[in-house]
Amino acid sequence: MIKDLENELANDFDIHFNNHELLDEAFTQASYVNEHPNQGLKFYERIEFLGDAVLQLTVSEYIYQRYPKMPQGELTRLRAAMVQEDSFSKFALECHFDKYIRLGHGEEMAGARQRSSLLCDIFESFIGALYLDQGKKAVEKFITKVIFPKLDQGWFDHAVDYKTSLQEFLQRNGDVDIDYKVAKEEGPANARQYTVNVYADNQKIGSGTGTSKKHAEMEAAKAALNDLRKTSK
Amino acid sequence: MIKDLENELANDFDIHFNNHELLDEAFTQASYVNEHPNQGLKFYERIEFLGDAVLQLTVSEYIYQRYPKMPQGELTRLRAAMVQEDSFSKFALECHFDKYIRLGHGEEMAGARQRSSLLCDIFESFIGALYLDQGKKAVEKFITKVIFPKLDQGWFDHAVDYKTSLQEFLQRNGDVDIDYKVAKEEGPANARQYTVNVYADNQKIGSGTGTSKKHAEMEAAKAALNDLRKTSK
Numbered sequence: 001m002i003k004d005l006e007n008e009l010a011n012d013f014d015i016h017f018n019n020h021e022l023l024d025e026a027f028t029q030a031s032y033v034n035e036h037p038n039q040g041l042k043f044y045e046r047i048e049f050l051g052d053a054v055l056q057l058t059v060s061e062y063i064y065q066r067y068p069k070m071p072q073g074e075l076t077r078l079r080a081a082m083v084q085e086d087s088f089s090k091f092a093l094e095c096h097f098d099k100y101i102r103l104g105h106g107e108e109m110a111g112a113r114q115r116s117s118l119l120c121d122i123f124e125s126f127i128g129a130l131y132l133d134q135g136k137k138a139v140e141k142f143i144t145k146v147i148f149p150k151l152d153q154g155w156f157d158h159a160v161d162y163k164t165s166l167q168e169f170l171q172r173n174g175d176v177d178i179d180y181k182v183a184k185e186e187g188p189a190n191a192r193q194y195t196v197n198v199y200a201d202n203q204k205i206g207s208g209t210g211t212s213k214k215h216a217e218m219e220a221a222k223a224a225l226n227d228l229r230k231t232s233k
Numbered sequence: 234m235i236k237d238l239e240n241e242l243a244n245d246f247d248i249h250f251n252n253h254e255l256l257d258e259a260f261t262q263a264s265y266v267n268e269h270p271n272q273g274l275k276f277y278e279r280i281e282f283l284g285d286a287v288l289q290l291t292v293s294e295y296i297y298q299r300y301p302k303m304p305q306g307e308l309t310r311l312r313a314a315m316v317q318e319d320s321f322s323k324f325a326l327e328c329h330f331d332k333y334i335r336l337g338h339g340e341e342m343a344g345a346r347q348r349s350s351l352l353c354d355i356f357e358s359f360i361g362a363l364y365l366d367q368g369k370k371a372v373e374k375f376i377t378k379v380i381f382p383k384l385d386q387g388w389f390d391h392a393v394d395y396k397t398s399l400q401e402f403l404q405r406n407g408d409v410d411i412d413y414k415v416a417k418e419e420g421p422a423n424a425r426q427y428t429v430n431v432y433a434d435n436q437k438i439g440s441g442t443g444t445s446k447k448h449a450e451m452e453a454a455k456a457a458l459n460d461l462r463k464t465s466k
């Protein structure tokens with residue numbers, strides 16, 4: 001079973017484990033060890049402890065470098081959204097990790113394999129094993145494929161209040177007049193589309209589209225922030 | 234002022250910063266920046282965000298490697314004791330970081346320089362700056378001097394229930410009979426000293442001394458655990 005996982009890791013991520021026992025440990029739940037005593041098996045919890053801290057740092061470092069002007073409070077909210085159970089369990093499913101977990105019979109019957117908390121644990125323990133086997137650079141390479149693209153896909157947008165962030169960003173060095181104006185309104189009543197422009201001291205700095213004015217404003221603020229952060233890099 | 238800090242870091246820790254601005258940023262509070270506008274100063278909060286995650290990982294990795302049999306729950310409790318505000322603020326004082334913080338006048342008058350939460354922040358931001366300037370190995374070298382020796386000095390003993398840990402450790406692979414016996418009781422009534430031995434299946438595995446039976450038992454369990462963990466490394 002671990003052989004299949006190794007093939008998948010090799011094909012999808014070009015990852016080749018040196019210490020196969022680490023990978024075994026990372027995908028084995030305590031319930032399985034209890035059902036197979038005297039085999040000297042280990043379960044994932046200790047590696048998960050380490051993997052959790054590895055993810056905290058690699059995610060922190062990435063958003064710290066990527067958003068050089070983002071204040072601490074916003075970095076903290078964004079990190080919290082990225083490293084939460086709901087996110088990790090989705091990443092685990094995306095990598096098909098659920099197929100390879102070794103569970104005891106009782107846990108299997110109870111549906112543990114689909115349990116979000118277990119999937120999250122396994123994602124963390126996989127990261128811990130990868131870190132122990134190949135170091136931080138290998139973890140960065142993996143999560144650059146699995147986690148970071150989700151930032152651009154808007155997975156974590158709910159964590160960030162873009163209108164407030166834009167205001168904080170622009171008014172850092174004094175007062176700036178920020179204005180949102182509806183530029184376009186189109187489509188039938190039941191599928192209305194709004195386009196909103198955002199202005200700083202009457203200069204247009206961003207534009208966004210959404211199914212409500214509020215959503216379009218949020219998108220406009222996000223676009224403006226992305227541009228501003230790029231130019232001030 | 235940062236020059237003095239740099240001298241102290243060089244003398245005490247053989248640390249030589251390449252990017253002096255990082256060190257400036259790590260020791261500057263927002264209140265100071267507000268009082269010195271238009272100087273392009275930065276305050277420590279973003280670097281602290283990063284330093285916090287760096288400390289989480291380096292401490293996690295150290296205790297993971299040092300205690301190869303310690304279960305996750307105990308690792309988590311121990312880490313929590315090591316990375317808490319109270320610990321970090323003491324480390325900051327030990328390194329004389331309090332002398333070098335740049336504070337606004339109001340914060341200075343309010344006694345912020347002695348505030349535990351600020352000292353903790355500055356310890357984290359220093360670690361963040363060291364990490365950005367010289368990488369993880371340099372951080373490990375620094376905290377090997379500043380944090381890890383405290384483990385042997387018993388700073389974090391309160392986080393670990395040694396009697397329960399010993400029981401969990403010994404009974405992992407089946408039932409073991411654990412027994413604590415007072416071996417010696419000496420000294421006057423107001424300064425009584427107890428020596429307790431701990432036995433596993435009638436074999437002595439540790440001994441401890443304390444001013445109460447309970448404390449001596451705890452010390453005996455700790456000694457036994459330390460021995461067991463060494464031999465099973």
